[in-house]
Amino acid sequence: MHWFRFAVLVLLATVLQASFFADVNSKPDLLLILLVFFAVYCDTSDAIICSFVIGFAADLIGHTMGPQMISYGIFGSALAYLHRVITIRKIPYQIIAIFITALLAGSLACLLNFLKGEPSPSKILAPLFGIALYSSIVGPFLFLPSAWWMRIRKPGRFGRR
Amino acid sequence: MAWKHITVSRRMLFIWCMLAGFIVLLSPQNLTSKFQFAFTYVFRWPLSIGRNISLSAATRQPLRDKDMVSRDEYERLLNHLANITQQRDDAQRTIQKLSKMRNTPAWERTSFVLANAITVSVDNLRGELIINRGKEDGLEKNQFVLADNSIIGTISDVGTRSARVRLFTDPASITKVRIGNNKLMKGCGNNQAKVEMLKEKVKIGTKIMASKIPGFLDTPMIIGKVVRCEHNDQPLVWDITVEPVCNIQNIESIHVIVMNPSE
Numbered sequence: 001m002h003w004f005r006f007a008v009l010v011l012l013a014t015v016l017q018a019s020f021f022a023d024v025n026s027k028p029d030l031l032l033i034l035l036v037f038f039a040v041y042c043d044t045s046d047a048i049i050c051s052f053v054i055g056f057a058a059d060l061i062g063h064t065m066g067p068q069m070i071s072y073g074i075f076g077s078a079l080a081y082l083h084r085v086i087t088i089r090k091i092p093y094q095i096i097a098i099f100i101t102a103l104l105a106g107s108l109a110c111l112l113n114f115l116k117g118e119p120s121p122s123k124i125l126a127p128l129f130g131i132a133l134y135s136s137i138v139g140p141f142l143f144l145p146s147a148w149w150m151r152i153r154k155p156g157r158f159g160r161r
Numbered sequence: 162m163a164w165k166h167i168t169v170s171r172r173m174l175f176i177w178c179m180l181a182g183f184i185v186l187l188s189p190q191n192l193t194s195k196f197q198f199a200f201t202y203v204f205r206w207p208l209s210i211g212r213n214i215s216l217s218a219a220t221r222q223p224l225r226d227k228d229m230v231s232r233d234e235y236e237r238l239l240n241h242l243a244n245i246t247q248q249r250d251d252a253q254r255t256i257q258k259l260s261k262m263r264n265t266p267a268w269e270r271t272s273f274v275l276a277n278a279i280t281v282s283v284d285n286l287r288g289e290l291i292i293n294r295g296k297e298d299g300l301e302k303n304q305f306v307l308a309d310n311s312i313i314g315t316i317s318d319v320g321t322r323s324a325r326v327r328l329f330t331d332p333a334s335i336t337k338v339r340i341g342n343n344k345l346m347k348g349c350g351n352n353q354a355k356v357e358m359l360k361e362k363v364k365i366g367t368k369i370m371a372s373k374i375p376g377f378l379d380t381p382m383i384i385g386k387v388v389r390c391e392h393n394d395q396p397l398v399w400d401i402t403v404e405p406v407c408n409i410q411n412i413e414s415i416h417v418i419v420m421n422p423s424e
Contacts, residue, residue, distance in 0.1 A: 011204075014200075015204055015207045015208060015211060016211060018208055018211075018280050018282075019207070019208045019209075019210070019211025019212045019215070019280060020211045020212075020214065020215050021215075027284075044171055045169075045171055045174060048171060048174050048175050048178060049174070049178070051178075052178040052181070052182060055182070056185070059185070059193075059197075060196060060197055060200045061197075061200070061280075061282075063287050063289065063333075064190065064193070065185050065186070065188070065193035065194075065196060065197065066182060066183070066185040066186025066187070066188070066193070067186065069181075069182040069185055069186070070179065070182040070183065070186060073175075073178055073179065073182055074179075077175055110286075112186065116186065118333060119332050119333045123285065123350070124286070126285065127284065127285035127286055
């Protein structure tokens with residue numbers, strides 16, 4: 001696992017998400033796409049670390065810190081364990097994985113935000129659904145350049161450690 | 162070496178990471194916001210570039226006649242007119258009440274801190290800006306923020322060199338406005354706010370003024386306009402939806418109102 005390249009990729013996605021996509025209502029979540037990418041293409045231990053780090057990066061550009069770190073960490077780790085059983089190699093499976101992960105992680109983040117005392121908007125489902133849909137459409141196309149940058153030559157299931 | 166043989170199980174790794182996550186979650190906001198401000202400060206240059214690219218990608222209609230002004234300029238002048246008109250009406254009422262006392266004009270006790278927006282986040286779930294001014298420039302929490310001569314929000318968090326502005330359309334925002342009496346306007350995301358339980362119908366297009374708040378705003382100022390007025394669940398009361406009177410997505414510079422600045 002090339003951690004320096006990982007850091008550069010996450011920082012780039014964070015800056016793009018905060019600047020380019022900040023004031024768009026329906027937008028893909030680049031950090032969520034990276035979460036699924038690393039959960040699928042890295043071994044489990046690295047995927048757990050990557051999930052929490054990506055969640056921390058998402059919190060840096062969010063409103064409060066903590067909810068996305070926990071939600072991304074939980075669902076990224078769960079996806080990494082799931083990938084050991086069911087290979088998420090084909091594009092349709094990747095689309096489904098991104099969509100479900102976006103919905104679940106977004107819902108848990110909103111719940112943790114609410115428990116932290118932050119008022120939540122009246123309509124959450126519609127924007128979450130929009131983000132999940134856009135991310136699942138765009139996501140698989142970003143997997144190949146991400147795999148090239150991370151020098152992952154044989155994407156697939158890794159051996160158990 | 163000994164450290165090469167130390168292996169951590171996946172379960173322990175996950176537990177440690179969850180513990181770190183809960184520590185971050187339960188830490189006070191004024192501590193964790195320092196990380197956010199530090200990130201914004203360190204990466205302010207690429208963030209500004211990204212924002213400028215997205216702004217320039219937005220289509221703008223060219224002016225057809227040299228005597229015409231742009232839409233943004235028109236709205237800025239309209240807001241200025243609404244504020245001046247309201248100040249004149251207030252001044253006339255004050256003169257009538259206290260004709261023998263000297264009255265300091267509202268803005269003589271005020272200074273304005275000019276700031277640039279580093280990031281603008283306006284979507285269904287939140288509405289906030291990060292600006293490049295902070296405690297060093299005299300900013301404090303709850304100070305009002307102007308753009309195009311209209312109130313857009315208040316300072317919600319202040320760092321040393323940057324600050325977070327919570328727009329009045331943010332779901333966490335509650336602003337006192339004048340509609341007859343003072344009412345509370347609550348943000349509902351998606352660049353809108355609502356005032357609920359009004360006894361009378363309000364005409365669409367009506368300008369909404371933010372109420373005076375001693376120490377933060379000495380004169381009412383325009384904050385939004387009514388775009389929808391509909392019945393509540395109860396048929397005898399009305400709910401109005403308010404939108405900003407300036408184009409928040411295209412904001413580049415804002416002014417923070419600092420009352421009674423220290424010399």
